[in-house]
Amino acid sequence: MTAGLVVATVLTTALTIWLSLGLHEQRETEQRRQDVLAAARQSALNFTSLDYRHYDRDSANVLKAATGDFKKQFAAQTEQLTELVAENRSVSEGQVLEAGIVRSDEDSARVLVVADSKVTNTAVPDGEARTYRLQLDLVHRDGRWLTSGVEFVG
Helix, strand or coil, rough: CCHHHHHHHHHHHHHHHHHHHHHHHHHHHHHHHHHHHHHHHHHHHHHHCHHHHHHHHHHHHHCECHHHHHHHHHHHHHHHHHHHHHHCCCCCEEEEEEEEEEEEEECCCEEEEEEEEEEECCCCCCEEEEEEEEEEEEECCCEEEEEEEEEEEC
16 A cells, blocks of 8 residues: 555656646747747837938847848948938838747747838828738847848748
């Protein structure tokens, strides 16, 4: 009888530990999913929102959340974009409508984002609505999710 009680206690303890580990992993996965979506939404918002009156700040926001080739390419084009945005008096007010994870693991993710923006500039002073479908690739670096690639998709 004592041996049966010991076996039952060991099995119950093992089962409790196994279930706790599974629950912890599930919580980590859900937290990572939420972090990826939040980072992708913010990057898309930064990317679709700009104002010629403070484009330096707007482009800096994009660069703060960027890494790799995307960061290099965007930084290389910033001076030209600053002139173009100022010349056209461009203002774009972005809004993220939907975001969904295509794939993710502990170090990388791909997210599809649908965003709208109202764009005003010298060509359309009353404004024009635009819809963007973006594919964002993200990597996890130094405790943050950073955008490593942005692609316009159909």
